[in-house]
Amino acid sequence: MKNFIDEDFLLETEAAKTLYHQYAKHLPIIDYHCHLPVKDIATDRNFQNLTELWIEGDHYKWRAMRTLGIPEKYITGDSTAEEKFEKWAETIPYTFRNPLYHWTHLELQRYFGITEILSPSNARKIFNQCNSLLSTPAYSTRNLLRKMEVKVVCTTDDPADDLEYHRQIAEDNFEIQILPTFRPDGLLNIESKEFNNYLKEIEQKTGIAITTIQSFLKAVEARVEHFHEHGCRLSDHGLEFTPAEDFTDEQLNDILQKKLDNSELNTEEVLVFKSGLMFHLGKFYALRNWSMQLHLGPIRDTNSRMLNDLGANAGVDSIGDFPQAKTLAKFLNSLDQIKSLPKTILYNVNPAENEVMASMAGNFMGDTPKGKIQHGAAWWFLDQKDGIEKHLNTISNMGLISCFVGMLTDSRSFLSVPRHEYFRRILCNLFGNDIEKQELPANFEWIGKIIQDICYHNAKEYFQFPELVKLEKQQ
Structure with a gap:
């Protein structure tokens, strides 16, 4: 009896089989966004x-x-x-x-x-x-990654992290790049009761006393630079929506002072502070040629009983219905105006926003690197076959799928890397079906190149990871 998952799993046509087996199957993997615990890799658990x-x-x-x-x-x-x-x-x-x-x-x-x-x-x-x-x-964890031909893994890391485990892995000369990603939730969440204590951590890491908005931003940039020195080339932001209120640095200073005095902030002050910090972070990223990831739209920790019992990431999050387009456009435009808009990847968790993100990405191209603003891979509740196909169709209809930087795992599990294979099979099936229906020419050499770019080469070119850049120069 035929295995349930055989060599032609998800491949419906001969053209799809050709594209997958001859062009996609053997490519290495860049997993540019995940939540793998880096300590497990450092200790080769x-x-x-x-x-x-x-x-x-x-x-x-x-x-x-x-x-x-x-x-x-x-x-x-x-x-x-x-x-x-x-x-x-x-x-x-x-x-x-x-x-x-x-x-x-x-x-x-x-x-x-x-x-x-x-x-x-x-x-x-x-x-x-x-x-x-x-x-x-x-x-072991390292051999699990080797087994899947992984070249780069980007973990998700707090700005206060000293990156000891990333340093240890680099000193081991592990051939797979394990790089940090800057996730500044703690810096942005000024409404948190832990914010002032968190700033003390940042002070300890940087040696900068945070007393004004200027010293705060200096300390933040010092942490960005620390991450950069350890190979970081991406940031990541988990947001309900993009904050984009008007602000001045004087306002930001007043809000910070109020927080440092342990006074209660109102909703408007919180939004203004987040808007200002996001703007300054964008400038820091652009200066270092980083890519900024914006994960937009979920409602997190909806079940307070489960949150109290199990803590965050208990599996009680859902799709949100926040307005996205106007604030996102305003934020991107504010950085573009001063030529400080970094490479940006827009992820939506609400499928109703596929076209919003794809059309938004096209607004800030031109005289930029290929595919500078990306409509990021189908995410979270959407990273199944139907969601992936809808996402690929959307970016095909409204942009250039040939410029897409491909899949990621977004996972905490060391067994999740085959999700790249899952994506590649779906991608090849989509193109293969178009060839069979004569909606695309049977030019396998050219379409095979596009498949390979989406699966690997676009990401390698877009993110400019240090060791891959070095290898490319040597070749």
């Missing part, structure tokens, strides 16, 4: 069991299990690793048409060579088989 590696921290799986009515003790609770895995295996037959079904079996096959369909009847056997492999050096 071996996970104790498949549950620890595969289920812990994966809120996609948690949501599915909760939907099926599985008690929380088997999801994030104190049940054993084997019990949790068995409950996941119990869930799998009910995930038909959810991307988890495809991802689960793709990951079992690519990492462990398992072609069986996971179910309660074979759960214990698969659990033990995988665990026996995980105990070997070949299944």
